[in-house]
Amino acid sequence: xxxxxxxxxxxxxxxxxxxxxxxxxxxxxxxxxxxxxxxxxxxxxxxxxxxxxxxxxxxxxxxxxxxxxxxxxxxxxxxxxxxxxxxxxxxxxxxxxxxxxxxxxxxxxxxxxxxxxxxxxxxxxxxxxxxx
Ligand SMILES: [Zn+2]
Numbered sequence: 001x002x003x004x005x006x007x008x009x010x011x012x013x014x015x016x017x018x019x020x021x022x023x024x025x026x027x028x029x030x031x032x033x034x035x036x037x038x039x040x041x042x043x044x045x046x047x048x049x050x051x052x053x054x055x056x057x058x059x060x061x062x063x064x065x066x067x068x069x070x071x072x073x074x075x076x077x078x079x080x081x082x083x084x085x086x087x088x089x090x091x092x093x094x095x096x097x098x099x100x101x102x103x104x105x106x107x108x109x110x111x112x113x114x115x116x117x118x119x120x121x122x123x124x125x126x127x128x129x130x131x132x
Contacts, residue, residue: 008032011050042104043097063090070095 008029
């Protein structure tokens with residue numbers, strides 16, 4: 001199963017999946033391809049590796065660290081007064097994409113809750129009472 005998923009991603013992290021020709025067309029592999037399409041739609045670029053490969057990339061690790069400082073308003077503590085321009089752009093890109101991904105997650109959750117059933121009419125109030 002893992003090999004099938006790796007092959008669908010064609011990720012080089014196992015040293016061979018990216019060299020095999022074609023993709024598997026199982027249901028699970030199609031789901032992976034659907035995920036790649038969703039990631040491309042939200043981020044503007046299609047991943048060329050599995051989702052975990054980025055965590056082994058030292059530049060990705062640097063951007064994630066810089067982002068934590070950025071969120072706290074302490075970016076200059078991390079990168080000084082003259083940061084590498086690529087890192088500034090990367091943090092900005094990550095911030096924007098994260099916002100789009102979170103907005104999409106909220107939209108999906110709202111859609112799912114609407115599918116679950118009828119909602120209370122506007123103005124209705126649910127009261128909880130503890131008896132006894
Ligand atoms: Zn991988």
